Amino acid sequence: MSAVDSEGDAERQRFAALLDRAASQARTIVFWWRDDDAQQPTPALARLLALARRHDLPLALAVIPKGATDALAETLANEPRVFALQHGWQHRNHAPAQEKKTELGDHRPVSEVMAELALGFERLSALFGETFLPVLVPPWNRIAASVRDARREVGLIGFSAFDAAPSDAAHWVNTHVDIIDWRARSALPRAAAYALLCWEVERRLAGDEAEPLGILTHHLVHEEETWAFLDELFALVGDHAATAWPPVPEFFALPN
Numbered sequence: 001m002s003a004v005d006s007e008g009d010a011e012r013q014r015f016a017a018l019l020d021r022a023a024s025q026a027r028t029i030v031f032w033w034r035d036d037d038a039q040q041p042t043p044a045l046a047r048l049l050a051l052a053r054r055h056d057l058p059l060a061l062a063v064i065p066k067g068a069t070d071a072l073a074e075t076l077a078n079e080p081r082v083f084a085l086q087h088g089w090q091h092r093n094h095a096p097a098q099e100k101k102t103e104l105g106d107h108r109p110v111s112e113v114m115a116e117l118a119l120g121f122e123r124l125s126a127l128f129g130e131t132f133l134p135v136l137v138p139p140w141n142r143i144a145a146s147v148r149d150a151r152r153e154v155g156l157i158g159f160s161a162f163d164a165a166p167s168d169a170a171h172w173v174n175t176h177v178d179i180i181d182w183r184a185r186s187a188l189p190r191a192a193a194y195a196l197l198c199w200e201v202e203r204r205l206a207g208d209e210a211e212p213l214g215i216l217t218h219h220l221v222h223e224e225e226t227w228a229f230l231d232e233l234f235a236l237v238g239d240h241a242a243t244a245w246p247p248v249p250e251f252f253a254l255p256n
């Protein structure tokens with residue numbers, strides 16, 4: 001029995017047909033992949049890296065600075081297509097209980113938040129060297145505009161959260177398809193995931209082509225179904241004639 005169930009076959013076919021049509025029109029959709037919450041090597045991380053190697057894909061790993069280990073840096077040193085991004089400081093919620101979880105919100109003075117981000121930047125630079133890219137990924141994809149705008153003061157040039165990014169924002173590249181249903185804390189149903197992918201591709205074919213299409217994963221919470229879905233998805237989009245997977249530093253347009 002296949003781990004990928006047949007629910008969603010129609011959506012998958014529609015997605016594949018969209019890509020084929022894009023290829024026939026010589027259109028290209030730029031894809032990228034971000035996985036969040038890495039701190040140390042785990043069996044799930046090994047599986048994630050193996051998945052990236054198997055499909056020969058670049059991968060941006062949002063690493064939580066405070067808990068990041070030497071062992072993680074050693075692991076990534078062997079993965080030339082994998083880069084580390086800065087995932088806040090310690091992934092701690094500072095919002096009151098009735099609000100959505102936020103580490104980098106406006107619940108504390110900006111100076112206090114920036115001091116933590118500076119610590120995180122130093123720590124990731126020291127641990128990962130050139131594998132670390134100066135890109136801020138806010139925990140829970142939430143951030144106060146004041147913090148987002150001040151990030152460059154500590155060296156964080158790039159920014160990545162979730163949903164459509166403003167078209168005029170430099171070095172800002174979001175993710176768009178989160179394959180976890182966080183309310184259910186389980187895999188997004190396959191049909192829903194392909195339907196989302198179709199919508200994002202259609203949006204680009206209609207004119208938003210410049211915005212890379214970001215797949216968001218969280219290796220620590222993947223179920224078998226999630227891994228199977230990703231394997232199937234990457235087999236389709238990894239080397240399709242209508243897709244491009246540039247190296248991570250390239251689409252963040254980071255200076256050398």
Ligand SMILES: [Zn+2]
Pocket residue numbers: 036037087091139140
């Ligand atoms: Zn996170």
